[in-house]
Amino acid sequence: MKLINETALIIGSTSGIGKKLAEIFLKKGCKVAICSRNEKNVNKTLSDFKKEFGDCIIGHVCDVTDPFSLKNIVKKTVDAFGSIRILIANAGISLSYGPFHYLSPEKAYDETKTTIEKI
Numbered sequence: 653m654k655l656i657n658e659t660a661l662i663i664g665s666t667s668g669i670g671k672k673l674a675e676i677f678l679k680k681g682c683k684v685a686i687c688s689r690n691e692k693n694v695n696k697t698l699s700d701f702k703k704e705f706g707d708c709i710i711g712h713v714c715d716v717t718d719p720f721s722l723k724n725i726v727k728k729t730v731d732a733f734g735s736i737r738i739l740i741a742n743a744g745i746s747l748s749y750g751p752f753h754y755l756s757p758e759k760a761y762d763e764t765k766t767t768i769e770k771i
Contacts, residue, residue, distance in 0.1 A: 656681030660738035661729050663716055666693035670742040678705045682738070685729040687714035716743040719757035 660677045664670045665686040674684050678701060686709065688694050694711040701709045710732050714725040729736050 655738075657683065658737045659683045659685070659729065659733040659735055660740065661685045661687075661725065661736045662740045662742060663687055663714070663725075664742040665740075666690070666697040666711075670740070671697060673740055673742070674709070675701070677738070678708055683708045683733045685709075685725065685732070685736075686711040687725050689713065689715050716741075717761065719761050722757075 655677060658681075660674075660682050662670050662674050662677070662684060665674045665684075666688040670686075674686050674697070677684050684705075686694065686697055688697075688711075691713045694713055698709065698711045710728070712725055712728050713721075715721045726736065
């Protein structure tokens with residue numbers, strides 16, 4: 653698989669599987685955007701990878717339950733790297749919406765907020 657100069661946006665990528673995937677993609681020559689709800693985690697992960705991968709990695713805070721936050725991370729990734737060719741949705745949230753073609757960002761936002769409030 654040729655990944656040199658491809659761009660990956662990895663949601664939920666400051667620990668565990670997401671962080672390991674970011675490392676693998678970086679080692680394969682990909683440019684990677686990482687994100688998490690927690691700014692401290694984003695900064696720590698960027699610090700872990702910047703020495704070896706330099707400008708091939710960016711990171712931003714993103715709450716995947718908020719469609720506006722998702723649009724923002726996409727915009728920042730495209731602004732930094734020109735495109736997104738790979739998306740890995742690794743957020744630590746488990747909700748059931750049904751077929752995705754029936755799901756609007758507003759509906760996802762409302763259902764997610766309702767579910768989180770119950771937890």
